[in-house]
Amino acid sequence: MPQIDPSHVASALAAVRARIASASARSGKDPRRIAILAVTKGFGASAPEAAIAAGLTDIGENYYQEAAEKFALVRWPKGIARHFIGRVQRNKARRIAAIFDVVQTVDDLTIARALDDAAAVEHKSLSVLVQLNAVGDERQGLVSGDLADFVSALGALSNLRARGLMAMGPKDPASTAEAFARAAACFEELRLVHSEFDTLSMGMSDDLELAVAAGSTMLRIGTALFGARSPTTMAR
Numbered sequence: 001m002p003q004i005d006p007s008h009v010a011s012a013l014a015a016v017r018a019r020i021a022s023a024s025a026r027s028g029k030d031p032r033r034i035a036i037l038a039v040t041k042g043f044g045a046s047a048p049e050a051a052i053a054a055g056l057t058d059i060g061e062n063y064y065q066e067a068a069e070k071f072a073l074v075r076w077p078k079g080i081a082r083h084f085i086g087r088v089q090r091n092k093a094r095r096i097a098a099i100f101d102v103v104q105t106v107d108d109l110t111i112a113r114a115l116d117d118a119a120a121v122e123h124k125s126l127s128v129l130v131q132l133n134a135v136g137d138e139r140q141g142l143v144s145g146d147l148a149d150f151v152s153a154l155g156a157l158s159n160l161r162a163r164g165l166m167a168m169g170p171k172d173p174a175s176t177a178e179a180f181a182r183a184a185a186c187f188e189e190l191r192l193v194h195s196e197f198d199t200l201s202m203g204m205s206d207d208l209e210l211a212v213a214a215g216s217t218m219l220r221i222g223t224a225l226f227g228a229r230s231p232t233t234m235a236r
Contacts, residue, residue, distance in 0.1 A: 001044035004226055009050040012225045016208070020219070023212035034212060037083055037201065039222030041066065042229035045073035051225065052080060060104075060220055062086035064096055071099055081127075085166070085201075085220060087140065094118035097126055104129040104166040104201055107142045109153055112160060119159035126159060129166040129201055134183040135175070141168070144186050151190060164199035164217075165190070169207050176207050180214035187215070 016036065024031040037058040038051035048059045048070065060083040061067035071082065084100040088111050096103065097118035106112050106128045119126040130151060133141030142150055147165075154162045167183035169176045180202055187200045203211020205224035212219075223229070 001042070004043055004046040004050045006046075006050040006053045008227075009047075009225055010054045013051075013054045013056070016219075016221055016224050019208060020212055023209040027213040029212055029215070031212075033217055035199075035218045037085075037218055037220045038225055039085065039204075039220050040070070040226070041222060043226050045070050047226055048074050052077065057081060058083060058218070060085045060222075061100075064089075064092050064099075068095070068099060088115065090114045094121060097122050097124070100126075102127040102129070102163070105131045105140070106154075107131040107133075107140060107150075109150070112154055112157060116157035116159045124159070125161055127161045127163045128154070129164050129199060130154070130162060132165050132167045132183055132186055134167040134179045134186070135170040144182065147186055147190060148193075151194060161196065162194065164197045164201070166201040169202075169204065169211075173207070177210050177214070180207075180211055180216070184215040 020034055021031050035058055036056055037060045038056045039060040040047035041062045051059060057079055058081050063086055081101045083102040083104055084096050085104045087105060088096060088103060090111055093114035097115055103115060103126060107130065115126060131141040133143055151162055154160055165183060165187045170179050183202055184200060191197045199218055200216050201218040201220060202216040203219045205221050208219050
């Protein structure tokens, strides 16, 4: 995997922050409420190290094995949160719980219970986001009508902390604004009942402006920080 130049990431981060500030100004949002999750999938340990050096405190990975190998090489200062943003396989729940602080893709109670048991073994509290299918063409994520009951069921799992929602944008860019608006509406509705909800993870490098306008509080940024991934990584 190519080495990531920390100075490149620092300048790329400044450009991302400028885009966030501009989008926030146009939509009346507070840019200080928007966190950047550095998605380091497909890059080596130099990527999270460069992101941390640039001042980012949230690091995201999609694949357990890649993350485990990479994380072992990184010096982790206090205050860094590691987010799992891929599909959780039940047989890897304990290993995921061991090296991650947040799991963003919870949409199945069987998986949630496996993560809860795993967190108990690790003597930790694991933050989770509920994945919403805001698009309709995704096989992953819950439909809006199932969210309330699912979040209530998560409340019975003592080692998990439900902190909000995660949503993917549609394949058709013309539908992105509408999908993000639906996700934001679901998030605000749940916040009325669950005061601990503080995270709406929504938006990536190509559509961050639309996500900011809709009310995202966390943007999952990879390409805009680290550059394009190799074709091999994209095919995974």
